[in-house]
Amino acid sequence: MTKTALITGASRGLGLALARSLAGAGWNLVLTARGAGDLERAAAELGATAIPGDVSDPAHVRRLAAAAPSLDLLVNNASDLGVTPLPPLADYPPAAFRALLETNVTAPLTLVQATLPALRASGGAIVNVTSDAATGAYEGWGGYGATKAALEQLSNVLAAEEPGVRVWWVDPGEMNTRMLAAAVGAEEAASAADPAKVAAALYDLVSARPASGKVSLR
Template sequence: MNHQRNALITGASAGLGRALAAELVRRGWRVVGTGRRADRLERVAAELGGGFQPVLGDIGDPVHRARLTEIVEALGRLDLVVNNASALGPSPLPALADYSLDRLEQVYRTNVVAPLAVLQSTLPLLGASDGVAVNISSDAGVEPYPGWGGYGSSKAALDQLTAVLAAEHPALSIYAFDPGDMRTEMHQAAFPGEDISDRPTPETVVPALLRLIEQRPRSARYTRADFASEAVR
């Protein structure tokens, strides 16, 4: 019987995805990680070694997603899917009245359609292994921040998609997780020219995310603060 724990993480070449992949590999997991930039993905693969399987491509591309499905099916089991890849949209962030609809469609393709597509193909595998699905959300999906209409509305849609999937699959653990502000390239792009060094690093968020995955509360939307302590829920 195969007891190796396997995870699929999108957007694994930077930010929270990379930090989570590193910790899971350290704990003995095998991680299939996707990313769009070959240099970054190769660097992560070199750092993490044989526990990390890089798969170069854009998660918005159906051909890439089909390849991912083939790879995880070949593993024999899948214990965790984390839809972490996100598109911010234009930078500086435009008001909705000025938002390019073509760019908005691109944001939705990455932030809403792609996560659903990934889960459509992997839910049977997760069900067979009593696995966990996590969609990375944002407070911009809840709060109406000026300039964040494109990204924020896509995350609001992702939250609702996650909630409905959970209602339709009550035997599975399906979560939306809001990590809060982090010191990442995407967050810097949202605030061009500003100093964001006061934001926490993605590595500091990983413990809270892992507590969600390990403690497996009822399927719902959670924030980093909900799992900020070691206390058992």
């Protein structure tokens, strides 16, 4: 039976690279991202369903869940960096932090809630993509890191509450992506890992289905 995965932030970077790995293995894919053009090109390449939109929009989350009534894997990869240049916490605008929480914490939880019935039925799995900024005291990364720390704890509790579903919160390490370039500059980002290599390790994780828990792909 063909398995189905729903991947957020799938138009580029790690999300697109993982989608390519899963498509190569015969998975059915439902992909979402805010950029409709890039997403539709990715979906056309992979024979996937593209549903562009913002994961912080509850109506969009409902559309995604309806598009995957049978689901084996949810990948919460979509994320926002927040204010750039990265400010110290003393200067972090509260409104911007609330918006960051909506995208990086509330949206993944909302999508988990919407898809849990299907994931319970299939004995499926959830991947929540986090960061070492969740635990490291990196100057300027306090706002983003706080949201990823919250996502890690949500994942930790979800794993305890949903023993029939695998839950992995995954630190992929630094990758050469637009998000990293926005934070540290294009030159430094260019020395980071290729998202395709990280996606290969993430695909191996999904295939092996270890017990729920935190995973570092560094």
